[in-house]
Amino acid sequence: MMSDLNAQAIKKYGNSFLKEVEANVEEGEWVKMCMQCGVCSGSCPFGPHWAHPPQEIFMMIRAGKREEVLTSDSMWMCTSCYNCIVRCPRKLPITHIMHGLANYAHRLGLAPKNQPTRVFAKMFWDNIVKTGRVNELKLSLGLYFKDGLGPGIKTALAMKDIGLGMLKAKRLNPLELVKGHGCKDTKGIHAMLKKAREIEDRRKGFAA
Amino acid sequence: MAKKQYAFYPGCSSQKGASASNYLTSVQSMCKVLDIELTEIPDWNCCGASIGYAEGGELPRHVMNARNLALAEKALPGQQVVATCAACWLSARETKERLAHNSTLFNDANEALKEAGLQYQGKVEVRHMVEVLVEDFGYEELKKPVVKPLEGMKFAGYVGCQTNRPFGIHGESFENPVYLDHLVEAMGGEAVPYDQKVTCCGGALAFSEPEKSQKQIKDIVESAYDHGAEFIVTPCPLCQANVEIYQGEVNKRYGTKFNMPVLYYSQLMTLAYGGSAKEAGLDGQVIRAPKLEAFAAKK
Numbered sequence: 001m002m003s004d005l006n007a008q009a010i011k012k013y014g015n016s017f018l019k020e021v022e023a024n025v026e027e028g029e030w031v032k033m034c035m036q037c038g039v040c041s042g043s044c045p046f047g048p049h050w051a052h053p054p055q056e057i058f059m060m061i062r063a064g065k066r067e068e069v070l071t072s073d074s075m076w077m078c079t080s081c082y083n084c085i086v087r088c089p090r091k092l093p094i095t096h097i098m099h100g101l102a103n104y105a106h107r108l109g110l111a112p113k114n115q116p117t118r119v120f121a122k123m124f125w126d127n128i129v130k131t132g133r134v135n136e137l138k139l140s141l142g143l144y145f146k147d148g149l150g151p152g153i154k155t156a157l158a159m160k161d162i163g164l165g166m167l168k169a170k171r172l173n174p175l176e177l178v179k180g181h182g183c184k185d186t187k188g189i190h191a192m193l194k195k196a197r198e199i200e201d202r203r204k205g206f207a208a
Numbered sequence: 209m210a211k212k213q214y215a216f217y218p219g220c221s222s223q224k225g226a227s228a229s230n231y232l233t234s235v236q237s238m239c240k241v242l243d244i245e246l247t248e249i250p251d252w253n254c255c256g257a258s259i260g261y262a263e264g265g266e267l268p269r270h271v272m273n274a275r276n277l278a279l280a281e282k283a284l285p286g287q288q289v290v291a292t293c294a295a296c297w298l299s300a301r302e303t304k305e306r307l308a309h310n311s312t313l314f315n316d317a318n319e320a321l322k323e324a325g326l327q328y329q330g331k332v333e334v335r336h337m338v339e340v341l342v343e344d345f346g347y348e349e350l351k352k353p354v355v356k357p358l359e360g361m362k363f364a365g366y367v368g369c370q371t372n373r374p375f376g377i378h379g380e381s382f383e384n385p386v387y388l389d390h391l392v393e394a395m396g397g398e399a400v401p402y403d404q405k406v407t408c409c410g411g412a413l414a415f416s417e418p419e420k421s422q423k424q425i426k427d428i429v430e431s432a433y434d435h436g437a438e439f440i441v442t443p444c445p446l447c448q449a450n451v452e453i454y455q456g457e458v459n460k461r462y463g464t465k466f467n468m469p470v471l472y473y474s475q476l477m478t479l480a481y482g483g484s485a486k487e488a489g490l491d492g493q494v495i496r497a498p499k500l501e502a503f504a505a506k507k
Binding site for chain 1 (some may be wrong): 376411412
C-alpha cells in the first residue's frame with residue numbers, strides 16, 4: 001500500500017522533488033525561500049544530533065535528493081522549540097516544514113522504521129484518538145514495552161524510581177489502566193477525524 | 209475588583225491524577241484570590257501536543273483544536289479561551305491563526321467538524337494564563353493580594369520554549385523574556401539572572417530519546433545552581449515535568465547531585481497570597497520543596 005503511494009508520487013513528480021514537497025508537505029512552499037544562511041542549524045538545540053540540519057535538508061530538497069531526505073532520521077530530531085522559526089531572517093516556518101516532512105515520509109512508509117521518536121509519535125496520536133485525551137500511563141507503558149516484554153520489563157525497572165516518585169506525588173494514577181480520562185463524544189471525534197483524514201489524503205495525494 | 213470570566217482549557221496533563229495535576233490545584237487557588245472565574249470548555253479534547261504531527265498530519269491536528277474552539281464558541285460565547293498548558297495554548301493559537309489565513313483549511317476543518325455536529329466561526333481569542341495575568345491584571349494589580357512576600361528566596365525563571373516561541377507574550381523578546389522574573393519579583397522573591405531561561409527541555413524526546421534530552425536538562429539545572437537559585441519556576445507543564453523528574457536520571461548519567469525543586473508560577477503566587485502547602489499543590493512535587501512547605505506553614 002505504502003510503496004504504492006511512493007511509486008505513485010515518483011511517477012507524478014518525476015525528478016522535481018521540490019515540486020513534490022511544495023504540493024504535499026505542510027508549509028512546503030516555503031522551502032525555496034531558504035537562503036542557506038545556517039541560522040536554523042546553528043540555533044537548533046539538537047543540532048549535534050542531526051545527520052542533516054534544516055538548512056542542509058532544504059538544499060537537499062532543491063537538489064532532488066528525494067530518497068536521502070525522506071529516509072533521513074533528521075526531521076525526527078525536532079523538539080518543536082521554534083528557535084529556528086523566530087530567528088530565521090526570511091521567516092520560514094521551519095518547525096512546521098520539519099513536521100510536514102516527517103509526516104510525509106512517515107505516510108509514504110519511507111521514514112526509518114525504528115526511529116524511536118517516530119514510534120513514540122505514532123503511539124501518542126493513536127493514544128489520544130482513542131478517547132480524545134492522553135492516557136499518560138498507557139502511553140508510558142506502551143513506550144517501555146515497544147520492543148516486547150523482555151526489554152519492556154528491563155526499561156520499566158530502570159524507570160521505576162520515576163514511576164514511584166510520580167505515584168507518591170499523585171501525578172500518576174494506576175487506575176488509568178482500567179478507567180482513564182476521556183471525552184464523552186468519542187464517536188463524534190472519530191467521525192470528525194476520519195473525515196479530516198479523507199480530505200487531507202485527497203488534497204495531499206495520499207488517496208489511492 | 210471586577211470578576212473576570214474565561215472559557216478554560218485545562219489540557220490533559222492537568223487532569224486529576226495526571227502529571228500536572230498540582231499545576232491545576234495552584235491555578236485554582238490563585239484564581240480564587242484574583243477573582244477569576246474559569247469555566248471548563250465542555251468535553252474538550254487533547255490538542256495533539258507538539259508530537260501529534262507525525263501520525264496526525266496537518267488537518268486532523270487542526271481539527272482537534274478547532275473542535276475545542278468551536279465548543280467554546282458554542283457553550284461560552286463571548287469568553288476568551290484560556291489555557292494553562294504551553295502546548296495547549298500554542299496548538300490552539302496556531303490553529304486559530306492558520307485557519308484565519310487559509311480559507312481552504314478553514315473550510316476543510318468545518319467540513320470535518322460537521323461530523324461532530326460542530327461549527328467553528330473563528331471568533332474566539334486564545335490566551336495563556338500568564339498573558340491574562342500580565343495583560344489583564346498587570347504586576348501592580350497582582351502584587352496587591354500579597355500577604356506573605358517570598359523574601360530572601362531565589363528563583364531561576366525557566367520560561368522554556370512554547371510560551372516564548374513562536375508567539376510569545378506580547379512585547380517580550382524571544383531571547384530574554386522577562387515576564388516570569390517580574391512575576392517572581394511581584395511576589396517578593398528574587399529572580400536570579402540565569403542563562404538557560406529559554407533553552408529547550410527536550411520536549412517529547414525526553415521519552416523517546418532520553419540520552420539527548422537529558423543533556424538539555426542538565427544544562428538548565430546546572431545553570432540554575434551556578435547562578436545561586438534555590439528553585440526553578442516555570443509556566444509549562446512539560447518543562448516542569450522534564451526538568452524535575454529526570455534529575456535523578458541526569459545524576460546517574462553525569463554523576464551530578466541535582467535535587468532542585470521545579471515549581472509553577474501559580475504555586476509561588478498561591479503561597480505569596482497566603483495559601484497553604486496543599487492549596488499550592490506542594491504535595492505534588494516529586495522533588496519536594498521543604499523550605500516552601502515551612503514557609504506555607506508559617507502564619
